[in-house]
Amino acid sequence: MASGERNLLLLNFLTVVSLSILCADKAFSIRISTAPRELSDQSLKTAVFALGSFWRSEAVFGCLNGVVRTTAGYAGGSKINPAYRSLGDHAESVLVEYDPKEINFRQLLEIFWSSHDPRQVFGQGPDVGNQYRSIIFTNGAEEARLAAMSKESEQTKSRSSIVTTQIQQLGSFYPAEPEHQKFELKRQPMLLQLIGNLSEDDHEKSNLAAKLNGYAAELCPPKIQRRIDAKISEIIRKVWPVLRDV
Ligand code: MHO
Numbered sequence: 001m002a003s004g005e006r007n008l009l010l011l012n013f014l015t016v017v018s019l020s021i022l023c024a025d026k027a028f029s030i031r032i033s034t035a036p037r038e039l040s041d042q043s044l045k046t047a048v049f050a051l052g053s054f055w056r057s058e059a060v061f062g063c064l065n066g067v068v069r070t071t072a073g074y075a076g077g078s079k080i081n082p083a084y085r086s087l088g089d090h091a092e093s094v095l096v097e098y099d100p101k102e103i104n105f106r107q108l109l110e111i112f113w114s115s116h117d118p119r120q121v122f123g124q125g126p127d128v129g130n131q132y133r134s135i136i137f138t139n140g141a142e143e144a145r146l147a148a149m150s151k152e153s154e155q156t157k158s159r160s161s162i163v164t165t166q167i168q169q170l171g172s173f174y175p176a177e178p179e180h181q182k183f184e185l186k187r188q189p190m191l192l193q194l195i196g197n198l199s200e201d202d203h204e205k206s207n208l209a210a211k212l213n214g215y216a217a218e219l220c221p222p223k224i225q226r227r228i229d230a231k232i233s234e235i236i237r238k239v240w241p242v243l244r245d246v
Contacts, residue, residue, distance in 0.1 A: 044068055045100045047108050048075055048137035048170050050091035051116040052124025055183040056217060057094035060115045062182075063214030063224055066103030070210045071095040072183070073175040076135050076166070082174055091133050095173050105143055109150045112136065115219075118154060118165045137170035144169070182209050184217035191216055194235065 051057050054072035062070045073095055079088025096108060116124055116134060124132040136151070138144040147167045155163045175181075181204045185191055191212050203209050214220045215228045 043099065043101075044097045045105075046139075047096045047098065047105060047143075048093050048173055049096070049108070049112050050076060050093040050133060050135040050137075051112060051118075052092070052132045052134075053127050054092035054094055054176060054180065056219070057092065057115075058182065058210075059184045059214045059217035059219045060111065061094055061096045061108070061214075062210035063212075063220035063228075064098075064103060064108075064111065065224075066101075067096055067098045067210065068207055069097040069205055070182075070213070071097075071173075071175050071204065072180045073173050075137060075170065075173045076133075076168060084177055084180060087131055090131065090174070091135055092131050092176075093135070093137070093173065095175070106146055106150075109136065109146060113150065113154050118163045119158075119161045121164055134165040136165060136167050137173075138167060139170055178204070182213040184219075185209055185213040188216045191232075194232065 049057065049061075051060070058070045058072045061067050071094070073093055074082040074087050074090035075093040076091040077087070077089030079086075079090060082088050082090045098108070118134045120134075122133070123129060124134070136147040138147050144167065151163055151165055151167060154165075178200050179186075181200075195206070195208055195212065198206060198209065211220070211224075211228070215225060218225060220228065
């Protein structure tokens with residue numbers, strides 16, 4: 001067998017093994033598949049948040065139970081067809097597609113508040129600029145109410161500085177360029193190898209890629225981070241073939 005073919009088989013095999021191991025766990029109760037649109041879109045809800053660099057924002061939400069897919073993109077501004085180097089007045093944002101039976105908007109808001117510093121002005125962490133501002137995008141009156149209540153409660157935690165987060169009705173969300181999708185995962189060739197060679201399109205829609213993107217950035221909730229860690233070590237220990245002889 002040509003070595004290219006063997007590598008391909010190996011990658012496919014590893015994909016199946018890693019997927020089935022990850023799927024076997026209750027924590028990953030959403031069916032994990034690399035096939036696009038694994039849950040019917042009608043049963044999913046979407047939410048959009050801006051909380052600094054979208055590389056990190058995608059990772060924050062990607063490995064929560066109930067989050068099916070994430071997309072990095074631009075929102076909150078008026079520029080038509082923004083791009084990374086010319087995003088105009090948009091903020092780097094993340095589109096979160098979630099199963100409302102497993103996680104709700106209120107819980108997503110909690111993750112939003114605990115995952116960045118909403119009191120930082122004109123930037124987030126080391127990143128400076130308007131594109132890193134904090135925004136909760138809402139869809140309808142109920143989400144706007146929940147967002148406003150959560151902001152009030154965040155403000156009451158300390159009166160010595162102002163919570164800068166904006167609350168806006170979502171207008172357009174523009175997905176960012178492919179190289180910005182699941183950026184944290186793309187930085188880790190070993191993890192990419194574990195899930196096989198996905199096409200860019202499958203990669204963007206894959207639930208497993210979203211989870212591993214969070215894991216790669218070490219931004220999963222600690223329990224999930226440890227569980228994925230253990231599973232990856234197990235795969236490497238038990239399954240990875242080692243060439244001992246020729
Ligand atoms: N601190 C990041 C910002 C990237 S971002 C997607 C960097 O490494 O440049 O805007």
